[in-house]
Amino acid sequence: MKRIFYIIITLSIIIFVTKACIKQDIPQPEITVLRPKTQITDVEYPADQKNVSISGSDYLQSQAPVGSFGGTLVASTIGEGPKTFNPFNSKDNISSLMSDIMYDGLLTTHPLTGQPIPKLAKSFEIENHTDYIIHLRKGINWSDGKPITADDVVFTWKDIIFGGYGNTSIRDSVIIDGELPRVYKIDNYTVKFVTPKPFAPFVSLLSAPIAPKHVFEPAVKKGRAYFDTFLSTNSDPKIFVTSGAFRLQEYVPAQRVVFARNPNYYMINTQNKKLPYLNKLVYLIVGDVNNEVLKFEGGELDVIGLQGANVARFKELEKHSDFTVYNIGPDTGTMYLAMNLNTRRNDEGKFYVDPIKQIWFQDKNFRTAVDYAIDRKNMVLNIANGLAQPLFTAESLNSIFLNKNLPTYQRDLYKSKELLKKSGFYWDKSGKLFDKFGHRVEFNLVTNAGNTEREAIGVMVKQDLEDLGMKVNFKPIEFNSLVNKLVSTLDWDMVIMGFTGSPLEPNGGKNVWLSDGTLHVFNMRLEKDMNSKRFDFENRIDYLFTQGALETDFHERKKFYDEYQEIVYNEKPMIYIYSPLRIYAIRNKFKNVFPTSLGGITYNLEEIFISKGGN
Amino acid sequence: MEILKYILKRILQTIPLLIIVSLISFFIIRLSPVDPLAELKLNPSVSKETLQRETERLGLDKPIIVQYGKWAKAFLRGDLGITSNGEQVSAKLKERIPNTLLLTVIVIFLSWSVGVPLGVIAAVNWKSPLDRILTVLTSIGMAIPSFFLAVLLLILAVKTGWFPVGGLTSSNFMDMSFSQKVIDVTRHLILPVTVLFTLSLAGLQRQMRANLLDVLDSDYVKFARAKGVGEFSVIYKHALRNAVNPMITLLGFEFAGLLSGAALTEYVFQYPGLGRLILEAVLKSDINLVMASLMMGAIMLVVGNLIADILLIITDPRIRQKNGGQA
Numbered sequence A: 001m002k003r004i005f006y007i008i009i010t011l012s013i014i015i016f017v018t019k020a021c022i023k024q025d026i027p028q029p030e031i032t033v034l035r036p037k038t039q040i041t042d043v044e045y046p047a048d049q050k051n052v053s054i055s056g057s058d059y060l061q062s063q064a065p066v067g068s069f070g071g072t073l074v075a076s077t078i079g080e081g082p083k084t085f086n087p088f089n090s091k092d093n094i095s096s097l098m099s100d101i102m103y104d105g106l107l108t109t110h111p112l113t114g115q116p117i118p119k120l121a122k123s124f125e126i127e128n129h130t131d132y133i134i135h136l137r138k139g140i141n142w143s144d145g146k147p148i149t150a151d152d153v154v155f156t157w158k159d160i161i162f163g164g165y166g167n168t169s170i171r172d173s174v175i176i177d178g179e180l181p182r183v184y185k186i187d188n189y190t191v192k193f194v195t196p197k198p199f200a201p202f203v204s205l206l207s208a209p210i211a212p213k214h215v216f217e218p219a220v221k222k223g224r225a226y227f228d229t230f231l232s233t234n235s236d237p238k239i240f241v242t243s244g245a246f247r248l249q250e251y252v253p254a255q256r257v258v259f260a261r262n263p264n265y266y267m268i269n270t271q272n273k274k275l276p277y278l279n280k281l282v283y284l285i286v287g288d289v290n291n292e293v294l295k296f297e298g299g300e301l302d303v304i305g306l307q308g309a310n311v312a313r314f315k316e317l318e319k320h321s322d323f324t325v326y327n328i329g330p331d332t333g334t335m336y337l338a339m340n341l342n343t344r345r346n347d348e349g350k351f352y353v354d355p356i357k358q359i360w361f362q363d364k365n366f367r368t369a370v371d372y373a374i375d376r377k378n379m380v381l382n383i384a385n386g387l388a389q390p391l392f393t394a395e396s397l398n399s400i401f402l403n404k405n406l407p408t409y410q411r412d413l414y415k416s417k418e419l420l421k422k423s424g425f426y427w428d429k430s431g432k433l434f435d436k437f438g439h440r441v442e443f444n445l446v447t448n449a450g451n452t453e454r455e456a457i458g459v460m461v462k463q464d465l466e467d468l469g470m471k472v473n474f475k476p477i478e479f480n481s482l483v484n485k486l487v488s489t490l491d492w493d494m495v496i497m498g499f500t501g502s503p504l505e506p507n508g509g510k511n512v513w514l515s516d517g518t519l520h521v522f523n524m525r526l527e528k529d530m531n532s533k534r535f536d537f538e539n540r541i542d543y544l545f546t547q548g549a550l551e552t553d554f555h556e557r558k559k560f561y562d563e564y565q566e567i568v569y570n571e572k573p574m575i576y577i578y579s580p581l582r583i584y585a586i587r588n589k590f591k592n593v594f595p596t597s598l599g600g601i602t603y604n605l606e607e608i609f610i611s612k613g614g615n
Numbered sequence B: 001m002e003i004l005k006y007i008l009k010r011i012l013q014t015i016p017l018l019i020i021v022s023l024i025s026f027f028i029i030r031l032s033p034v035d036p037l038a039e040l041k042l043n044p045s046v047s048k049e050t051l052q053r054e055t056e057r058l059g060l061d062k063p064i065i066v067q068y069g070k071w072a073k074a075f076l077r078g079d080l081g082i083t084s085n086g087e088q089v090s091a092k093l094k095e096r097i098p099n100t101l102l103l104t105v106i107v108i109f110l111s112w113s114v115g116v117p118l119g120v121i122a123a124v125n126w127k128s129p130l131d132r133i134l135t136v137l138t139s140i141g142m143a144i145p146s147f148f149l150a151v152l153l154l155i156l157a158v159k160t161g162w163f164p165v166g167g168l169t170s171s172n173f174m175d176m177s178f179s180q181k182v183i184d185v186t187r188h189l190i191l192p193v194t195v196l197f198t199l200s201l202a203g204l205q206r207q208m209r210a211n212l213l214d215v216l217d218s219d220y221v222k223f224a225r226a227k228g229v230g231e232f233s234v235i236y237k238h239a240l241r242n243a244v245n246p247m248i249t250l251l252g253f254e255f256a257g258l259l260s261g262a263a264l265t266e267y268v269f270q271y272p273g274l275g276r277l278i279l280e281a282v283l284k285s286d287i288n289l290v291m292a293s294l295m296m297g298a299i300m301l302v303v304g305n306l307i308a309d310i311l312l313i314i315t316d317p318r319i320r321q322k323n324g325g326q327a
Helices: A002-025 A093-102 A150-161 A169-174 A213-221 A224-229 A289-297 A308-318 A355-362 A364-373 A376-382 A413-422 A452-466 A479-489 A506-513 A536-550 A554-571 B002-031 B048-057 B064-076 B089-124 B129-143 B146-160 B178-216 B219-227 B231-243 B245-257 B263-268 B274-284 B287-315 B317-326
Strands: A050-054 A057-061 A072-078 A107-109 A116-118 A121-127 A131-136 A182-187 A190-194 A246-252 A256-261 A280-286 A303-306 A323-330 A334-339 A388-390 A442-448 A471-477 A494-499 A574-576 A578-587
Touching: A072 A289, A072 A303, A093 A246, A093 A256, A093 A280, A116 A121, A131 A150, A150 A182, A150 A190, A150 A213, A169 B048, A213 A224, A280 A289, A289 A303, A289 B146, A303 A308, A308 A323, A308 A578, A334 A364, A334 A452, A334 A578, A355 A364, A364 A413, A364 A452, A364 A574, A376 A388, A376 A452, A376 A578, A442 A452, A442 A479, A452 A471, A452 A494, A471 A479, A479 A494, A506 A536, A506 A554, A536 A554, B002 B064, B002 B287, B064 B287, B089 B129, B089 B178, B089 B231, B089 B245, B089 B274, B089 B287, B129 B178, B146 B178, B146 B263, B178 B231, B178 B245, B178 B263, B219 B231, B231 B245, B245 B287, B263 B274, B274 B287
Parallel strands: A072 A280, A442 A471, A442 A494
Antiparallel strands: A050 A057, A107 A116, A121 A131, A131 A190, A182 A190, A246 A256, A256 A280, A303 A578, A323 A578, A334 A494, A334 A574, A388 A578
């Protein structure tokens, strides 16, 4: 009797447990994908900021609606948090973000047009394509009350940046033919930069932060090793002297960075009151995306960047919650598929790429066929939840240098097959593809394991190419091994990778596009191969990038970069896939939020305020 | 005197152990295919010169054995080196150690002060309904994976708003009065402590119960009872003393767990402890940081065992006798 009882109990538990599983197997009703509109709508941008002089001080006047003072904005960063607060030492995005909040540069970029506009400087002029004359604001001060003058600017550029202190990436990128630009103090409020040759990217480098001389000079005098540890994360927040809207108040490792309002900030509102409105700005340091989402839902965060499935859920929640979801357009990163165009041999005399495959990859028809076989739209829908835009150009979709004349196209298997036939490829009865010498078309496709997005793209590319009868061996491999393959051993056939890009400065991609660049992935030249033969299109891109950097007029300059994008579009050394959209949610209590594709959502921290009367 | 000699012997024994541990861990980390510079290499805006400088700074251009030699020499001088971001490893550890200690000490204190008595009660009331209930509860506690319980509690925190979602302090912590600060930290600690407490309580209670049952079944306890010694005295004076020995060994291991232990729970709760720091360091192959933490773990384990052994000598006359006999 007792035994029967136990059996019944056990069985019923098993049934209950399996019931839950059974339910999962029944197809769920189709979830409607909520796709936010692709452009930012119903945002009315205020007029551009103006320079206003009040009793001898040149302020920057915000034209945004006047708000109320006080309050805190809590944002977040994913990862380990900042590694330094020294703007000249930062090598990672989070550290740069933190120092950008505290230290303003002479210039900044217009959030809508992307053109350089004055920030810490009052105005600037470019003469003879090489002379940059910067007029500084009179009567504005550092957060400790000392005036900001030409000495600070000259010191920053001459001693810190050109002196090679800290992270030398700015210095590395302004060396023109082995020569550094020169910087002169004209008077207390005027500085002149002279580049040895016309060099267009220089103007965007003028957004580099300016350091207070009276704080940084002693550190510079103590030498490079000391400078590397100067203003590290262990420094006392009190020693920070800043020009930006906020200064450091507290850093709690692995938890948060707290910034307090800089009372001496040089921006005012239309009632001539000093900005920023917010009293405090907090960045929580969170370990991963999931925790970030939980914190936003728990009310601990005010603004969040959203991805994938969360977007649909937040869009649903938005109706009865206190936040708004903004879609600020495509990301600046580019995801691509590249074939190895290398024809050289390694030290042991072996080809990096199997000569049989070389013939295919060198064939423009083959590359174009691959491009037309790829179903970008399908990937956008299935991998990015519809939250992405197909990409066909080397510059990202929000780049101000984007060549808008290059048409987009759909998947076209018929065209692919025609192109392959033209190059002598043929199919056997079972649909397998062979080249004109009778070799079966089979190659490896790699990407980095662990990146689920790229792995998913890899699977879909494999399927798409198998429709052409190719045999694709898709292998996600560990990130470090992949990088090693791409930049050192060069023994790969086809790869799916992504690069970060800048929407403002195409010259940042020169390491990828110059034929001797350090990341010229599709035809990487190691030290010993530097003088090897170039493709015609490589030579042309080399020319375009070199000339493009020398031209300072935007429209003239754009012609060079338009042509390079067209060449890449036609030659297809890299086949671009899609750009994810950037989606943000921010609480409704924050006003003066004017998201732009270039600036993001909180670029105008000085102007953002918390409305007192709720919504 | 005998004890001192014994301790000295034990300390000398640990030296080769630590050397072997350090060698194995250093080589395994360095031979793993993780390249600390991979991210930089794939960033289009990083120049060749920067990469070269970074390689030299991290000493990656030298053979592994040389790297190990350099590390070991610095370690002996008490210099833990710098992390791959150029921060002092010792400063980094110092930031985190108090947080981890706060969490683990509370958990150990709670679980021992609750787990051991519960084990005794269960053993004394063997096969009673109370014992059965405790058995069921502790089985559940042992069966739930820590990260899963942590995630469940996090969902509870989000849905109810009773607890903060992870972290150790609120963002306005600096402006609080002392009592508010204490309350704030307590609120943040409740969930992670609950997770770790549930797990270690279950184990401890089972262990204590089994030990005491074993002892209660032995001949000398039966003899004491037959002699007519009072039940209270039998259990608390005779049985418990003998049952507690394995627990002391366990305490030694708990000591080692003070500074490592709870990486998973820390990660889920975004607790700013050592576990999270080390996890991130391993993923980035930040060798100095990983080595420092591994060595710390090894030393703590050795010290923990030593403490347990000393405590055993004090509590158990048999061991005292044996040691004395050898010497």
